[in-house]
Amino acid sequence: MFSAGGSVSKELAPEAVKRGAIVVDNTSAFRMDENTPLVVPEVNEEDLHSHNGIIANPNCSTIQMVVALEPLRKKFGLEKIIVSTYQAVSGAGAAAVEELEQQTQAILNGEDYEPKILPVKSAKKHYQIAFNAIPQIDTFVDNGFTFEEMKMINETKKIMHMPELQVAATCVRLPVGTGHSESVYIEIGQGGVSAAEVKELLTDAPGIVLQDDPDQQLYPMPAFCVGKNDVFVGRIRKDLDYDKGFHMWVVSDNLLKGAAWNSVQIAESLVKTGIVK
Numbered sequence: 001m002f003s004a005g006g007s008v009s010k011e012l013a014p015e016a017v018k019r020g021a022i023v024v025d026n027t028s029a030f031r032m033d034e035n036t037p038l039v040v041p042e043v044n045e046e047d048l049h050s051h052n053g054i055i056a057n058p059n060c061s062t063i064q065m066v067v068a069l070e071p072l073r074k075k076f077g078l079e080k081i082i083v084s085t086y087q088a089v090s091g092a093g094a095a096a097v098e099e100l101e102q103q104t105q106a107i108l109n110g111e112d113y114e115p116k117i118l119p120v121k122s123a124k125k126h127y128q129i130a131f132n133a134i135p136q137i138d139t140f141v142d143n144g145f146t147f148e149e150m151k152m153i154n155e156t157k158k159i160m161h162m163p164e165l166q167v168a169a170t171c172v173r174l175p176v177g178t179g180h181s182e183s184v185y186i187e188i189g190q191g192g193v194s195a196a197e198v199k200e201l202l203t204d205a206p207g208i209v210l211q212d213d214p215d216q217q218l219y220p221m222p223a224f225c226v227g228k229n230d231v232f233v234g235r236i237r238k239d240l241d242y243d244k245g246f247h248m249w250v251v252s253d254n255l256l257k258g259a260a261w262n263s264v265q266i267a268e269s270l271v272k273t274g275i276v277k
């Protein structure tokens with residue numbers, strides 16, 4: 001299992017395969033390689049059978065979204081996704097967590113603290129994350145989207161085997177330690193479906209915990225998802241204008257289901273399916 005950054009994986013994962021290992025890679029190095037399966041076991045476990053030594057673990061924001069949407073895709077079809085993320089600093093590594101903590105203390109003490117890590121360590125400019133929201137995760141690409149946004153777009157299509165799926169993403173970093181949140185708008189392939197039907201479908205879906213009761217103010221929040229493996233879904237509403245449109249709020253521990261736990265699940269699936277004996 002590799003999780004030390006893309007450049008380390010690019011150099012060393014093929015070498016491990018050459019020496020007989022099967023690699024589960026948590027980085028973005030091989031995700032869009034056409035010979036490398038990109039797997040979320042609740043969605044496309046069967047893709048493991050086509051592996052060539054490396055199995056890629058998807059982007060954290062992508063994983064929790066596809067887990068939440070797969071039951072809907074299966075039952076009603078899926079035509080469009082528009083997602084806005086509210087991502088925790090731990091997605092940017094231990095140094096970013098430290099930056100948030102030290103910066104918050106410094107600001108509360110009325111002291112100066114020079115930002116050095118976020119939004120991206122290698123970037124020309126760095127911004128305060130404490131008491132702020134930064135609409136940049138990873139670097140920008142030529143079309144105005146960031147890499148994080150393009151990962152959500154491209155990886156979702158690959159995992160769901162839907163190159164035609166319309167996906168747009170806006171990824172934002174918040175001063176939250178761990179737990180990514182997402183506001184997801186979808187258009188399903190079928191009209192006449194109620195929010196109650198969507199909730200019922202998600203109640204027993206694999207990997208999902210439904211937390212949706214406005215009367216009880218029950219909805220997912222990152223502070224309460226930390227340390228849990230599931231994807232938490234709530235605030236499910238039917239769009240007021242478009243019959244096939246639905247809104248939902250999806251939260252998960254980005255270090256567990258978004259990274260480590262999904263990698264472990266892939267390894268367990270390799271054994272369960274008999275690919276590794």
Ligand SMILES: NC(=O)C1=CN([C@@H]2O[C@H](COP(=O)(O)OP(=O)(O)OC[C@H]3O[C@@H](n4cnc5c(N)ncnc54)[C@H](OP(=O)(O)O)[C@@H]3O)[C@@H](O)[C@H]2O)C=CC1
Nearest residue numbers: 003004005006008026027028057058059060093094258259
């Ligand atoms: N699926 C996903 O969405 C996610 C993927 N990731 C991937 O995981 C990588 C690591 O993320 P994260 O743990 O948050 O980052 P951190 O910066 O917090 O930690 C990086 C770790 O990698 C270790 N490391 C670096 N180079 C090597 C090497 N050559 N051999 C062995 N260990 C090495 C470091 O060890 P030391 O401290 O000793 O230098 C450190 O423990 C990311 O770069 C990303 O590619 C991360 C988060 C989510």
Ligand SMILES: N[C@@H](CC(=O)OP(=O)(O)O)C(=O)O
Nearest residue numbers: 026027028059060087091092
């Ligand atoms: N980019 C994610 C974490 C990450 O490392 O993603 P990826 O594995 O796609 O580079 C975040 O900052 O929250």
